[in-house]
Amino acid sequence: MVAGPLPAPSGPGKDRLRLWVRLLRASRSIEAELRERLRQEFNTTLPRFDVMAALYRAPEGMLMSDLSRFLLVSNGNVTGIVDRLVSEGLVTRARRNGDRRTSMVRLTEEGSKAFAVIAAAHESWIGELLGNVSEDEARRLTGMLNSFRSNWEGRE
Amino acid sequence: MVAGPLPAPSGPGKDRLRLWVRLLRASRSIEAELRERLRQEFNTTLPRFDVMAALYRAPEGMLMSDLSRFLLVSNGNVTGIVDRLVSEGLVTRARRNGDRRTSMVRLTEEGSKAFAVIAAAHESWIGELLGNVSEDEARRLTGMLNSFRSNWEGRE
DNA sequence: TTATATTATTTCAAGCTTGAAGTTTCATAA
C-alpha cells in the first residue's frame, strides 16, 4: 500500500491499483492532519470523534454492536473507546430492562455540547483540506465512490 | 468520520464533507478486506506489506527516515515494524560507514521472493475489489485525487 | 578545539485495533 512515484507500472489492472494507492494516500494524509488538529485543539482523538459523531445522529442511543457495525471496527474496539468516553463524562451506558445483555450508549448533555463544537471545526477543516475540489467535483467523486462501494461492500 | 446514511445534511461545504466520509469509508472497507486476506493467506499484516513494498522498489535500500516519510507514518512506528521483519528474516538493517547514525534497510533474498508472491495476489485482490470501476474511470478518479492532494499535502 | 545545534534513530507510555476466547443473557426445542 501507499506505493508511490518513480516506476509507474503498466498492464491490466494497473489503473485500479494506482487508484487504490492514491485513495489510501489521500485518506491517510487527511486523517493524519485531522488527528493532529483534534489533539492540539480539542485534546481528543479520531476514534472518539467517530463514536461521538455516530451517537450525535442517534439521540435515542445505539447498542455497542450498532456502533461497531456502523464504524466498521471490532466489538472489542468499541468497548475500549466507549469506556474512555464514559470516564470522561461524555457518554453513558444504560443497561436495558428488555434485554440485559445489551446496553444503550448515549451522549451526555456535556458530550453533545462538546461534539457540536468539535464537529463545526471538523467541517471547516475538511472544507479547507479539500479546498481545491469544487463542490461540483466533490459530488461527482462521491458518486463514483458510491458506485464501486456497492459492488462488494456488505458481503462479509 | 465515517458518518453515514439517513440525515443527509446540506449547506455550504457539505458536499466536501460527504466526499470525505465516502473516501474514508471506502478506504477503510478495502483496507479491512486486504488485512484479512493478508492474514489468512500469507500470515502477514498490512504495515509489513507496506514496508516490503517500499523496499521492493528500492533495491539499493532505504533509510529508516526514508521509509517513515514515504509511508506517512512516524519514525518509531517504522522501527517496530522493521524489527519484526528482521526477526522474520525478510529484511536486513546494515550500519553504514559514512554516517553511523543511519542504517540501510533492504529486503533479503527471501523477503524479495516472498513479497513478489504476495504482491501478485494483492494486485489481483484490488482488481477484484475495485471491479466495477472501469479502468477508464479509475484513471479519471486518480487524476482528481491527485489534484486535490497537491493542494495541501507536503506543507507540514 | 570545544561548545552548540542538528540529524537519525530508538525507546517509551498511552491509546487504538484485531481476532479469539470467555461471560452473561436470551431464545428454542426436546
Place this chain on the structure above:
DNA sequence: TTATGAAACTTCAAGCTTGAAATAATATAA
C-alpha cells in the same frame, strides 16, 4: 423444565501508531 444454541458484550494478547523524550553521531560555529 432443561439442555442447547445463539446473541451481545467484555477481556485478553499481540501488534500497530503516535508524540515526546532519550541516545548517539555528525555538522557548525566560536
